[in-house]
């Protein structure tokens with residue numbers, strides 16, 4: 001399997017190359033050159049499989065020659081062995097048609113662990129084959145950072161520089177990152193928004209000298225290897241609810257469009273998905289894009305769902321590429337226009353293609369809080385604010401009532417204790433696997449959101465680490 005760039009000018013890479021590169025050299029994102037598919041019988045045969053075996057079946061067609069089936073099984077066994085639930089991503093029934101897919105049983109209590117536990121191991125495996133020392137630069141609105149740091153802390157051939165927006169992540173999220181004192185971990189609080197942090201990261205990749213000098217790589221969902229492991233839980237949940245004989249809908253709390261794009265990939269692989277409901281908070285660029293074709297960047301508004309406070313959704317580019325006939329040169333022009341003006345209109349092909357599978361809903365803070373209370377009173381569940389945005393959207397969108405609707409529960413409520421307590425009166429406690437977060441020393445730098453400040457910070461430390 002080869003991977004091609006959404007902007008059509010970078011050379012194709014195999015799975016190993018695309019994983020290590022992260023972002024393509026033309027600024028585009030990698031996608032497989034074609035979508036592997038499963039037959040209905042092959043999906044039906046997955047009903048009895050464990051999470052690890054489902055992961056092996058789903059991911060194997062994407063890895064090509066980069067990993068043997070046994071190597072992949074070994075990595076998945078290690079990655080998902082660290083989850084606190086035997087089902088890895090269990091399904092919980094909320095009422096007669098709504099389900100919760102709990103994705104937060106990993107070490108850092110958010111869905112990011114599903115992908116990053118595996119990605120950390122993939123990096124290690126691939127680096128053992130080469131004489132390369134990777135410098136990971138990443139941007140986080142709270143959850144990717146802690147999951148990535150947990151996955152790579154202490155690994156010999158990797159340094160990680162993680163940018164988060166200062167003061168805009170929860171205290172638990174920040175401490176999960178900043179109390180990891182491993183010598184290869186650098187946390188940077190950026191005086192700006194997540195979008196500023198993400199733009200700085202992309203600019204570092206687009207600076208060819210800087211990127212090659214330090215062998216940059218990515219842990220954000222711009223890295224294809226992040227997304228492929230997220231496809232697994234769509235399949236795992238859907239076959240348990242009757243797929244392929246029955247269609248299933250998914251409601252996905254969305255920010256960078258990575259998680260819901262993994263659902264799109266599952267659909268392209270043949271999984272019968274009735275609808276993918278894109279749930280945004282008031283930072284609603286995706287809702288406007290899907291409803292009106294207007295992809296224009298607004299100012300980020302801080303909310304009680306900080307991980308979704310995003311106004312430029314990186315993975316939307318992958319969807320536009322796939323829906324627009326995979327014309328990388330044309331998409332490259334469209335994206336350049338967006339980068340220059342902060343606005344773009346979707347083409348008719350992109351809008352019509354998206355409308356076949358996606359529906360969106362914009363959920364404000366009141367609706368989010370009401371849904372947290374509904375989950376508590378009606379279903380006896382304390383849920384996190386991001387998952388509540390997804391569930392509110394699942395309640396709002398009209399669908400055939402016989403279709404089960406699965407909301408992706410993307411974080412443990414204890415990560416957002418203040419918001420949960422405000423909405424429900426209950427303060428969730430941190431599971432013991434989070435450790436003594438509040439008794440540990442924190443370490444991080446605070447920097448202005450400028451390219452010069454961040455690159456000189458990274459360069460100085462990356463040079464020192466390489467000796």
Ligand SMILES: Cc1ncc(COP(=O)(O)O)c(C=O)c1O
Pocket residue numbers: 110111142143144221253254255256257258259260307308386387410411
């Ligand atoms: C808890 C939580 N929910 C939802 C999202 C949005 O997911 P995505 O960025 O893949 O759209 C994030 C961040 O990515 C998150 O951390």
Ligand SMILES: N[C@@H](CCOP(=O)(O)O)C(=O)O
Pocket residue numbers: 139140141142143144145219220221222255256258307308314
């Ligand atoms: N919500 C994310 C933002 C980064 O998204 P990613 O999926 O591209 O890593 C976070 O928690 O950091």
